[in-house]
Amino acid sequence: xxxxxxxxxxxxxxxxxxxxxxxxxxxxxxxxxxxxxxxxxxxxxxxxxxxxxxxxxxxxxxxxxxxxxxxxxxxxxxxxxxxxxxxxxxxxxxxxxxxxxxxxxxxxxxxxxxxxxxxxxxxxxxxxxxxxxxxxxxxxxxxxxxxxxxxxxxxxxxxxxxxxxxxxxxxxxxxxxxxxxxxxxxxxxxxxxxxxxxxxxxxxxxxxxxxxxxxxxxxxxxxxxxxxxxxxxxxxxxxxxxxxxxxxxxxxxxxxxxxx
Amino acid sequence: xxxxxxxxxxxxxxxxxxxxxxxxxxxxxxxxxxxxxxxxxxxxxxxxxxxxxxxxxxxxxxxxxxxxxxxxxxxxxxxxxxxxxxxxxxxxxxxxxxxxxxxxxxxxxxxxxxxxxxxxxxxxxxxxxxxxxxxxxxxxxxxxxxxxxxxxxxxxxxxxxxxxxxxxxxxxxxxxxxxxxxxxxxxxxxxxxxxxxxxxxxxxxxxxxxxxxxxxxxxxxxxxxxxxxxxxxxxxxxxxxxxxxxxxxxxxxxxxxxxxxxxxxxxxxxxxxxxxxxxxxxxxxxxxxxxxxxxxxxxxxxxxxxxxxxxxxxxxxxxxxxxxxxxxxxxxxxxxxxxxxxxxxxxxxxxxxxxxxxxxxxxxxxxxxxxxxxxxxxxxxxxxxxxxxxxxxxx
Ligand SMILES: Cc1cc2nc3c(=O)[nH]c(=O)nc-3n(C[C@H](O)[C@H](O)[C@H](O)COP(=O)(O)OP(=O)(O)OC[C@H]3O[C@@H](n4cnc5c(N)ncnc54)[C@H](O)[C@@H]3O)c2cc1C
Ligand SMILES: Nc1ncnc2c1ncn2[C@@H]1O[C@H](COP(=O)(O)O)[C@@H](O)[C@H]1O
Numbered sequence: 001x002x003x004x005x006x007x008x009x010x011x012x013x014x015x016x017x018x019x020x021x022x023x024x025x026x027x028x029x030x031x032x033x034x035x036x037x038x039x040x041x042x043x044x045x046x047x048x049x050x051x052x053x054x055x056x057x058x059x060x061x062x063x064x065x066x067x068x069x070x071x072x073x074x075x076x077x078x079x080x081x082x083x084x085x086x087x088x089x090x091x092x093x094x095x096x097x098x099x100x101x102x103x104x105x106x107x108x109x110x111x112x113x114x115x116x117x118x119x120x121x122x123x124x125x126x127x128x129x130x131x132x133x134x135x136x137x138x139x140x141x142x143x144x145x146x147x148x149x150x151x152x153x154x155x156x157x158x159x160x161x162x163x164x165x166x167x168x169x170x171x172x173x174x175x176x177x178x179x180x181x182x183x184x185x186x187x188x189x190x191x192x193x194x195x196x197x198x199x200x201x202x203x204x205x206x207x208x209x210x211x212x213x214x215x216x217x218x219x220x221x222x223x224x225x226x227x228x229x230x231x232x233x234x235x236x237x238x239x240x241x242x243x244x245x246x247x248x249x250x251x252x253x254x255x256x257x258x259x260x
Numbered sequence: 261x262x263x264x265x266x267x268x269x270x271x272x273x274x275x276x277x278x279x280x281x282x283x284x285x286x287x288x289x290x291x292x293x294x295x296x297x298x299x300x301x302x303x304x305x306x307x308x309x310x311x312x313x314x315x316x317x318x319x320x321x322x323x324x325x326x327x328x329x330x331x332x333x334x335x336x337x338x339x340x341x342x343x344x345x346x347x348x349x350x351x352x353x354x355x356x357x358x359x360x361x362x363x364x365x366x367x368x369x370x371x372x373x374x375x376x377x378x379x380x381x382x383x384x385x386x387x388x389x390x391x392x393x394x395x396x397x398x399x400x401x402x403x404x405x406x407x408x409x410x411x412x413x414x415x416x417x418x419x420x421x422x423x424x425x426x427x428x429x430x431x432x433x434x435x436x437x438x439x440x441x442x443x444x445x446x447x448x449x450x451x452x453x454x455x456x457x458x459x460x461x462x463x464x465x466x467x468x469x470x471x472x473x474x475x476x477x478x479x480x481x482x483x484x485x486x487x488x489x490x491x492x493x494x495x496x497x498x499x500x501x502x503x504x505x506x507x508x509x510x511x512x513x514x515x516x517x518x519x520x521x522x523x524x525x526x527x528x529x530x531x532x533x534x535x536x537x538x539x540x541x542x543x544x545x546x547x548x549x550x551x552x553x554x555x556x557x558x559x560x561x562x563x564x565x566x567x568x569x570x571x572x573x574x575x576x577x578x579x580x581x582x583x584x585x586x587x588x589x590x591x592x593x594x595x596x597x598x599x600x601x602x603x604x605x606x607x608x609x610x611x612x613x614x615x616x617x618x619x620x621x622x623x624x625x626x627x628x629x630x631x632x633x634x635x636x637x638x639x640x641x642x643x644x645x646x647x648x649x650x651x652x653x654x655x
Contacts, residue, residue, distance in 0.1 A: 098432075
């Protein structure tokens with residue numbers, strides 16, 4: 001069983017802020033982390049390997065520094081890590097990212113592809129299903145449990161807005177996973193040693209025989225026009241009387257709105 | 261396009277370095293320099309006090325965008341029930357179509373109890389109806405196949421779906437196949453006057469920033485839209501429209517749904533339909549605090565919600581969580597008690613008509629979005645409110 005997990009290195013968005021006066025990102029010292037959902041995807045892959053045997057490869061498209069994220073996955077126990085890196089990849093939107101990862105996975109071969117539900121910088125949740133489409137293979141999004149893995153068949157639970165579906169699929173297949181699926185393991189000491197020594201395979205656009213007009217900015221149909229801070233609501237009032245008066249005023253407003 | 265620093269203008273102050281989410285700017289010989297880490301996100305452009313950073317067009321020739329006419333919305337159904345977001349999409353789609361002087365069509369895969377006519381009453385001029393048993397249950401491949409074929413045949417300019425589990429799962433396949441852009445989870449849509457392009461606004465970086473996205477060179481322009489932020493149009497009993505039956509194509513699927521388990525809890529339904537929501541955060545201090553909030557909610561016939569901090573503490577189950585990783589709600593009144601107002605919480609409740617904030621800390625960010633704010637201890641304020649309301653109700 002060949003399993004490829006797509007992992008992305010992202011800024012820790014909990015610490016990213018926007019300065020409302022200048023409309024710019026404030027990012028002083030915000031660390032880079034592995035996209036949290038992708039850690040669950042790595043864990044799911046390792047569990048499939050433990051149950052069914054096989055080989056787990058983590059794959060990322062990103063700048064040379066993304067190698068650190070890959071080493072972290074080696075310390076969790078993956079067999080191999082691959083970095084797709086090339087100046088031509090810069091500016092990729094989800095379409096171009098998915099195309100590039102597709103070419104990478106085609107190069108490596110896979111029976112099961114795992115992705116996180118979404119990346120926390122873009123929050124799009126599109127790259128996984130788009131990769132599957134490029135292959136013409138099925139995908140199941142929002143997987144919260146893997147029920148059964150066979151040689152040519154998989155059964156999972158897929159989270160829906162009103163509950164969940166039990167879905168079976170033929171292989172090869174791509175799954176995107178949500179947090180409920182598992183608790184990612186921590187790196188072992190042995191894993192950390194292995195991560196230091198691990199060779200990371202680096203592939204360029206030429207290695208992938210990727211078509212240049214599908215890459216990076218050129219291959220990206222969408223453009224960011226601008227960014228701004230989430231807006232604040234108008235008509236605000238901080239009630240500043242005595243506590244009794246404040247509460248009375250508030251309850252009056254509720255009466256006037258016919259809420260009481 | 262790439263980002264460039266004009267060395268003569270750069271003063272070496274370094275503010276751009278802090279603004280870059282990708283660590284792509286370094287100081288080189290006392291001047292800022294953009295490295296290959298640059299993702300072209302444009303965040304640095306406006307920070308430079310000297311105006312030394314700019315975008316440079318490198319003459320990349322783009323393919324023609326092709327034509328497109330009309331606004332389409334995907335009308336989502338599950339077990340024959342029309343999803344609420346479909347009505348909101350028809351409302352949003354109607355407004356866009358009117359601005360463009362174009363028609364609004366809905367695509368319905370499978371059928372709903374009251375049939376395609378219902379979508380016409382909610383604003384559609386035309387419904388493409390693929391009423392086939394293969395469409396009753398959602399599977400990505402057949403849904404993507406039928407929609408892609410329809411788009412290829414009729415060439416709409418804009419295609420929208422709800423940012424639901426279904427919409428966010430199969431729309432990317434359609435966009436990938438058509439090599440067009442797809443913008444996820446939009447909270448506002450408009451038409452750019454000068455170009456007629458669709459302006460798609462969405463939260464990114466965990467809701468900390470908003471971004472406007474364009475898809476200028478490909479058609480259709482595709483987006484998924486967050487539920488409960490757009491307004492449905494008026495229901496018109498007598499509205500006329502056309503229903504076009506569609507033959508399903510390529511309905512074979514490699515995936516098969518063997519079981520569907522509905523888990524809609526009372527609470528989930530209550531929260532999304534509630535007129536009044538009383539919400540508690542870490543400031544509620546524990547289950548005792550939430551007991552008080554349930555009491556307030558009861559006197560107001562409202563429902564109880566919570567911030568993630570309160571859920572993580574285990575004071576109240578996850579299904580009550582509102583925010584980026586919880587539910588999006590839009591009641592008439594949202595009473596936030598002991599909630600600081602982190603963006604991840606605000607994105608889930610900011611479309612409430614009236615927001616009341618009760619917080620001990622006058623600096624809490626929740627006050628900047630609150631219609632009414634009371635600086636005080638919720639353990640003092642909430643019992644007073646309960647007492648007062650009971651008096652008025654004569655209880
Ligand atoms: C990727 C991501 C997703 C997230 N998704 C969500 C989400 O969906 N929903 C969500 O809510 N959060 C979410 N968060 C977390 C969010 O960033 C905040 O941490 C969280 O909303 C804080 O909850 P809080 O306001 O209850 O707690 P705190 O920030 O700790 O605020 C408690 C507030 O209570 C006040 N207080 C204390 N005691 C009293 C008292 N007796 N009376 C009155 N006031 C009192 C304090 O002054 C303070 O302002 C997410 C974070 C990340 C990184
Ligand atoms: N640059 C990337 N390299 C590797 N995997 C990625 C990359 N971008 C996205 N992914 C994968 O696609 C998932 C969804 O990302 P997104 O569509 O950006 O929200 C992530 O959880 C990753 O598994």
